[in-house]
Amino acid sequence: MxxxxxxxxxxxxxxxxxxxxxSGDLEGAITAYTRSIELYPTAEAHTFLxxxxxxxxxxxxxxxxxxxxIQVDPDFGNPYNDIGVYLIEKGQYDEAVPWLERAMVAKRYEPRHYPHMNMGRVLVRKGRYEEAIKELKTALDIEPNYVAARLELHKVLGLLN
Structure with a gap:
């Protein structure tokens, strides 16, 4: 305890x-998250760091x-999605896929629409438009007001015309 x-x-x-x-103070944030982890490591503090x-x-x-x-709490979904996003940023699309899939099924994860949006982004970059549309629609089924997914979906649909 x-x-x-x-x-x-x-x-x-x-x-x-x-x-x-x-508020834009990244150095201050890093110091605070690091102090939090030193006192009591949590999945949230590591993810936010x-x-x-x-x-x-x-x-x-x-x-x-x-x-x-993930080592602290394998059920926390945010770091799986975030790793997927970071790998997308590095152009490592195939490597991002399993992380996004793990985020989709994580036990403790609220914004479940994010990994579907990010998977849609991967699939678009791989030219797999029909699959991308399915993922983007899933994101919108989960969160109908998710503007980024709606915009991405319209963009992909435009590519098919």
Whole structure:
């Protein structure tokens, strides 16, 4: 059982990191996430630290943090999707697919539409438009107001005309 005071402080630093990151202070966010992890490692803190690194263009570091997040909590879906996205950014489409598939079935994952959108992006780049349309429609079935998926779907449909 973790020390409740230590856990509470770790949660504070994780939330502070998120606040700093969303306000544009990446270095402050990285410091706060790192402090959170030192106090009590969580999948969320590792994933968000990876996210901050990705905004700095440090994709390999971001992937390492997501891998650490998965070690802490293999049921947390965000790091699987994020690794998929980072691999897409590196142009490693085939390598991204299994990570996105794992995000789709993760036990603890709220934005389930993201990996379907990202899989759609991979399939478009591979010229597999019909499959991409299916994934994008799935993203929209899950989250009908997901504008990015709607735009991507219209783009793909336009390629078929």
């Amino acid at each position: 973790p020390d409740p005071g230590r856990l509470e402080l770790a949660e504070f630093y994780c939330k502070e990191g998120y606040r700093l990151q969303t 990876g996210w901050a690194y990705s905004f700095q263009g440090k994709i390999d570091e971001a992937i390492k943090e997501c891998e650490a997040a």
